[in-house]
Amino acid sequence: MAGWIETRLLDEPWDVDRRITELGLTKDGLVNAVQAARTASGNATALHPSNAAGTFGYHEGVAALRQEFIGEEWVIDRKDGVETIRNDRKGLKIGFCNVDRACGEKAPKPRSDKGAASERACGPMLFDPEELRYFVRDDAVGLAFYYLMVDETGRAELTRPKISGKTFEGAVERIFLLSEGDEDETFLNLDDDGAAEDFEPKIVRK
Numbered sequence: 001m002a003g004w005i006e007t008r009l010l011d012e013p014w015d016v017d018r019r020i021t022e023l024g025l026t027k028d029g030l031v032n033a034v035q036a037a038r039t040a041s042g043n044a045t046a047l048h049p050s051n052a053a054g055t056f057g058y059h060e061g062v063a064a065l066r067q068e069f070i071g072e073e074w075v076i077d078r079k080d081g082v083e084t085i086r087n088d089r090k091g092l093k094i095g096f097c098n099v100d101r102a103c104g105e106k107a108p109k110p111r112s113d114k115g116a117a118s119e120r121a122c123g124p125m126l127f128d129p130e131e132l133r134y135f136v137r138d139d140a141v142g143l144a145f146y147y148l149m150v151d152e153t154g155r156a157e158l159t160r161p162k163i164s165g166k167t168f169e170g171a172v173e174r175i176f177l178l179s180e181g182d183e184d185e186t187f188l189n190l191d192d193d194g195a196a197e198d199f200e201p202k203i204v205r206k
Contacts, residue, residue: 011103011176019175020158023146024090028120030177031066032146034156037096041152056099057150059095065148069094087144094158097147102155103179107171147175153181 010016020027040060044052062083066076069085077086084095092118100106150156158175 007170009174009176011179012076013200016096016175016177023072023092023158025069025094025158027177028158030065031098033061033064033196034150034154036064036177037150038154057098058096061148061150064093065096080168084145088143091143091170093143093145095145095147097149099149099151102151102157103176107146107159107161107169108149108151108157132185148177151181155179 010019017027037057037060041053042059045054051057060140065085070076073087073089076089077084082095083187084093086093097110099110102108144160146158146160148156151157156178158177160172160174162169162171
């Protein structure tokens with residue numbers, strides 16, 4: 001009979017550092033990706049589409065993850081259009097996601113809908129309504145999928161979510177990276193991870 005892994009939350013620095021090392025990552029590398037995404041989001045102006053900050057941040061977040069980690073073990077993965085880094089030795093995939101609030105009491109929600117490919121990537125997880133906790137089978141097929149989740153104030157966590165109905169419904173594991181944000185700062189809309197839509201370039205004839 002298959003075993004089950006209970007949801008866990010790591011927020012103490014020593015637990016966070018140990019777990020990140022186990023995953024074949026570094027905290028500095030993850031934080032650098034967060035900062036790169038935030039910088040890119042800040043390049044959006046009032047002249048850009050309303051989703052520009054989220055789009056810019058998502059693109060740079062993915063690129064920075066790859067810049068920090070691809071090499072001997074981590075490679076670029078684009079299966080089913082889900083942009084990640086992949087480590088077959090560790091059995092992991094890592095993606096990037098803008099969320100409503102990272103490092104809060106409740107698991108974050110994505111600021112844009114997650115499609116069927118993302119739901120499949122996160123693997124077969126089951127919900128126990130009696131204990132109100134999430135569990136994942138230890139014989140689940142495929143790679144464990146984590147998101148580097150960043151909110152609009154800069155709080156960030158590395159989390160393995162359960163996806164259902166195009167959103168996150170809890171998490172198997174949450175690892176708090178940056179639990180303090182820039183509460184006094186105002187950022188533009190981060191409500192879209194994807195490319196800007198309805199863009200009509202002007203063609204000027206000479």
